[in-house]
Amino acid sequence: xxxxxxxxxxxxxxxxxxxxxxxxxxxxxxxxxxxxxxxxxxxxxxxxxxxxxxxxxxxxxxxxxxxxxxxxxxxxxxxxxxxxxxxxxxxxxxxxxxxxxxxxxxxxxxxxxxxxxxxxxxxxxxxxxxxxxxxxxxxxxxxxxxxxxxxxxxxxxxxxxxxxxxxxxxxxxxxxxxxxxxxxxxxxxxxxxxxxxxxxxxxxxxxxxxxxxxxxxxxxxxxxxxxxxxxxxxxxxxxxxxxxxxxxxxxxxxxxxxxxxxxxxxxxxxxxxxxxxxxxxxxxxxxxxxxxxxxxxxxxxxxxxxxxxxxxxxx
Amino acid sequence: xxxxxxxxxxxxxxxxxxxxxxxxxxxxxxxxxxxxxxxxxxxxxxxxxxxxxxxxxxxxxxxxxxxxxxxxxxxxxxxxxxxxxxxxxxxxxxxxxxxxxxxxxxxxxxxxxxxxxxxxxxxxxxxxxxxxxxxxxxxxxxxxxxxxxxxxxxxxxxxxxxxxxxxxxxxxxxxxxxxxxxxxxxxxxxxxxxxxxxxxxxxxxxxxxxxxxxxxxxxxxxxxxxxxxxxxxxxxxxxxxxxxxxxxxxxxxxxxxxxxxxxxxxxxxxxxxxxxxxxxxxxxxxxxxxxxxxxxxxxxxxxxxxxxxxxxxxxxxxxxxxxxxxxxxxxxxxxxxxxxxxxxxxxxxxxxxxxxxxxxxxxxxxxxxxxxxxxxxxxxxxxxxxxxxxxxxxxxxxxxxxxxxxxxxxxxxxxxxxxxxxxxxxxxxxxxxxxxxxxxxxxxxxxxxxxxxxxxxxxxxxxxxxxxxxxxxxxxxxxxxxxxxxxxxxxxxxxxxxxxxxxxxxxxxxxxxxxxxxxxxxxxxxxxxxxxxxxxxxxxxxxxxxxxx
Numbered sequence: 001x002x003x004x005x006x007x008x009x010x011x012x013x014x015x016x017x018x019x020x021x022x023x024x025x026x027x028x029x030x031x032x033x034x035x036x037x038x039x040x041x042x043x044x045x046x047x048x049x050x051x052x053x054x055x056x057x058x059x060x061x062x063x064x065x066x067x068x069x070x071x072x073x074x075x076x077x078x079x080x081x082x083x084x085x086x087x088x089x090x091x092x093x094x095x096x097x098x099x100x101x102x103x104x105x106x107x108x109x110x111x112x113x114x115x116x117x118x119x120x121x122x123x124x125x126x127x128x129x130x131x132x133x134x135x136x137x138x139x140x141x142x143x144x145x146x147x148x149x150x151x152x153x154x155x156x157x158x159x160x161x162x163x164x165x166x167x168x169x170x171x172x173x174x175x176x177x178x179x180x181x182x183x184x185x186x187x188x189x190x191x192x193x194x195x196x197x198x199x200x201x202x203x204x205x206x207x208x209x210x211x212x213x214x215x216x217x218x219x220x221x222x223x224x225x226x227x228x229x230x231x232x233x234x235x236x237x238x239x240x241x242x243x244x245x246x247x248x249x250x251x252x253x254x255x256x257x258x259x260x261x262x263x264x265x266x267x268x269x270x271x272x273x274x275x276x277x278x279x280x281x282x283x284x285x286x287x288x289x290x291x292x293x294x295x296x297x298x299x300x301x302x303x304x305x306x307x308x309x310x311x312x313x314x315x
Numbered sequence: 316x317x318x319x320x321x322x323x324x325x326x327x328x329x330x331x332x333x334x335x336x337x338x339x340x341x342x343x344x345x346x347x348x349x350x351x352x353x354x355x356x357x358x359x360x361x362x363x364x365x366x367x368x369x370x371x372x373x374x375x376x377x378x379x380x381x382x383x384x385x386x387x388x389x390x391x392x393x394x395x396x397x398x399x400x401x402x403x404x405x406x407x408x409x410x411x412x413x414x415x416x417x418x419x420x421x422x423x424x425x426x427x428x429x430x431x432x433x434x435x436x437x438x439x440x441x442x443x444x445x446x447x448x449x450x451x452x453x454x455x456x457x458x459x460x461x462x463x464x465x466x467x468x469x470x471x472x473x474x475x476x477x478x479x480x481x482x483x484x485x486x487x488x489x490x491x492x493x494x495x496x497x498x499x500x501x502x503x504x505x506x507x508x509x510x511x512x513x514x515x516x517x518x519x520x521x522x523x524x525x526x527x528x529x530x531x532x533x534x535x536x537x538x539x540x541x542x543x544x545x546x547x548x549x550x551x552x553x554x555x556x557x558x559x560x561x562x563x564x565x566x567x568x569x570x571x572x573x574x575x576x577x578x579x580x581x582x583x584x585x586x587x588x589x590x591x592x593x594x595x596x597x598x599x600x601x602x603x604x605x606x607x608x609x610x611x612x613x614x615x616x617x618x619x620x621x622x623x624x625x626x627x628x629x630x631x632x633x634x635x636x637x638x639x640x641x642x643x644x645x646x647x648x649x650x651x652x653x654x655x656x657x658x659x660x661x662x663x664x665x666x667x668x669x670x671x672x673x674x675x676x677x678x679x680x681x682x683x684x685x686x687x688x689x690x691x692x693x694x695x696x697x698x699x700x701x702x703x704x705x706x707x708x709x710x711x712x713x714x715x716x717x718x719x720x721x722x723x724x725x726x727x728x729x730x731x732x733x734x735x736x737x738x739x740x741x742x743x744x745x746x747x748x749x750x751x752x753x754x755x756x757x758x759x760x761x762x763x764x765x766x767x768x769x770x771x772x773x774x775x776x777x778x779x780x781x782x783x784x785x786x787x788x789x790x791x792x793x794x795x796x797x798x799x800x801x802x803x804x805x806x807x808x809x810x811x812x813x814x815x816x817x818x819x820x821x822x823x824x825x826x827x828x829x830x831x832x833x834x835x836x837x838x839x840x841x842x843x844x845x846x847x848x849x850x851x852x853x854x855x856x857x858x859x860x861x862x863x864x
Contacts, residue, residue: 019646080511080514103646105642111507112510114494115496120493139647141675
């Protein structure tokens with residue numbers, strides 16, 4: 001029986017949401033986006049993926065390789081088979097994105113990310129068409145499904161927000177927040193992808209600052225998120241950290257860091273939070289003990305107060 | 316040598332309203348020449364070289380039984396396994412008694428372990444916690460520490476394995492620990508966790524030699540049930556071309572005493588509107604592949620909600636007892652779009668629907684399509700028909716629908732569903748047949764084998780009696796009449812498959828397919844239907860006794 005350490009595992013993001021929620025549009029944007037990552041995107045239907053022919057380096061029927069190092073791969077019949085295919089790529093992908101089927105329970109798809117050999121789950125992102133989601137939630141056949149998908153979300157992303165009025169958007173965001181309590185509600189407009197929120201691999205805790213500025217320099221307009229780096233030199237109380245990860249408001253969108261806990265001799269721990277999902281895991285041995293404790297936190301503009309964050313971690 | 320064979324019988328039940336009872340059937344070249352008595356047949360007897368075959372002079376000849384909905388490929392995977400179900404299975408090679416409780420379950424596993432060659436994996440199908448209690452890997456380790464053991468759940472969606480099997484599957488322990496649907500301590504892989512296990516097991520289960528042996532067992536099961544025609548209700552689950560290849564290898568042998576009507580299935584992938592036409596094109600191309608025993612026609616299969624045994628049915632309010640939701644197998648919007656494309660291409664659509672919301676999706680789609688482009692005789696068929704309402708039945712009648720019902724749900728599941736899944740009122744009306752009969756909706760009953768035993772007489776018995784395994788009657792008003800129950804495995808089953816001009820009853824010109832019984836079902840009555848011994852079958856004029864098999 002094999003074993004692996006958290007470091008070896010490729011993070012998996014599940015993009016879910018009912019038919020018409022904008023999953024394919026988002027995935028097309030992710031593939032074409034200049035994020036500098038090697039993404040492997042698993043889709044239900046190749047036919048719907050619309051990739052600029054100039055970007056395609058190779059197409060073998062099951063997998064489309066792009067010039068930017070990303071691959072797009074058809075799930076065809078078996079999600080597990082598709083995962084095995086992309087995990088076998090050399091070099092390995094930085095992150096895997098799975099497009100869930102529109103009628104799938106996102107938790108069932110996420111289970112692959114959690115437990116397929118070689119993977120771990122980063123987050124479940126559930127998309128909702130800002131124009132139609134409320135009507136869909138009352139539909140005789142799919143109403144319950146639409147609502148239960150939203151309740152599985154770590155992050156909810158309202159899509160097609162450019163198609164609704166300002167007041168309409170406020171109303172739908174309010175409804176989403178009520179329907180998916182605890183999950184941050186992001187808004188998406190066509191062509192304005194916020195990949196730093198969707199992709200964990202974007203956050204590099206070994207760098208002294210976030211890999212790149214998050215304030216609009218990613219080439220997408222209106223990508224305005226705040227980011228703070230918290231240096232934690234000493235050991236901290238595990239209970240406190242867990243309470244903080246659990247208790248920070250929805251406006252804290254992503255947290256990734258490495259910390260040493262009091263009273264544990266077993267080295268460093270990786271802490272993460274994406275939307276309302278958080279975890280604390282022992283770091284791989286390859287993280288040497290010299291490593292300084294540090295957290296990178298991304299949140300909505302104006303909501304991250306360095307001192308408050310430190311206070312809730314350290315007391 | 317005679318050109319014509321005349322079979323004489325104590326009774327011939329033709330299932331033809333114009334001549335319901337006869338004494339003799341003349342057969343030439345695999346087809347019926349005439350049905351009647353030796354006296355009324357005299358013009359034929361005088362003009363044809365013939366022989367009289369009185370093998371059945373003490374028997375009742377029925378039209379060859381038809382089960383319009385079962386799954387040969389799924390059976391091919393399951394039949395090589397060892398059955399440990401709470402309800403016994405009378406299989407041609409083995410009469411497996413019921414395994415009623417946890418103690419009997421472990422005893423059966425121990426005895427299976429002693430019969431297998433060292434190292435051969437033991438696959439046991441049929442564990443169910445309601446009857447057998449929980450099991451975990453330590454229980455299975457006690458049976459063997461060296462032989463891989465897989466205990467497969469009766470509902471198919473989970474397995475429990477021992478340590479030897481974990482090693483055999485080269486289990487990634489860390490991944491298994493992280494997986495929310497793998498309980499490594501218990502050795503249990505369920506729902507999506509099952510995919511992790513199947514990653515290794517699939518190769519073994521689908522290995523050609525094993526699969527062909529499974530299909531061959533399937534062939535014997537079908538013959539023993541007295542069938543001469545079956546419907547494969549979803550060809551292509553494990554890979555269309557491979558299944559098609561294997562089916563030809565096994566089913567087209569000269570001694571196969573039945574034909575298979577193949578229904579390709581369509582599950583609409585999402586997001587690609589262009590694919591509707593591609594489906595239609597593909598479906599239209601299948602009939603050119605038909606062989607003598609394996610045939611495609613204008614019938615296609617679609618899926619609405621999830622399965623009944625798996626408890627993934629979609630329900631209208633008040634839903635499931637525990638508040639769970641079922642599953643759509645096809646997104647409702649796609650369902651409608653694909654159904655429209657198939658409807659407009661004049662296909663006959665069969666829809667798998669288990670719960671009343673699944674029925675509602677199929678029914679409201681059919682109502683819409685009838686409004687847009689009315690069709691007569693479209694044979695839109697509701698398959699399984701687990702939970703429904705009598706109002707839905709009236710609407711089905713209004714738009715010309717037919718039904719192919721899994722009556723067996725009542726026998727094995729109605730009581731458990733009453734207690735644990737949907738409450739008594741709906742569970743007792745599972746597989747409503749009385750309402751269909753009163754509304755004039757034609758219906759067949761099917762086994763969905765390997766979900767239920769492939770025994771048409773047993774299905775007709777459940778339909779007409781609605782007795783459960785414990786002996787209780789569930790929903791007496793939803794019983795089918797004796798006549799409707801027999802039609803449901805003969806004429807109406809042929810009608811559901813669109814083969815009524817060729818099989819399903821006995822009259823001139825039809826295929827000489829008979830099921831030969833030791834007693835006349837109309838004489839023994841509904842209560843004794845399942846106990847009637849079957850002599851065997853006649854397929855296209857050739858005798859196939861069960862005793863020689």
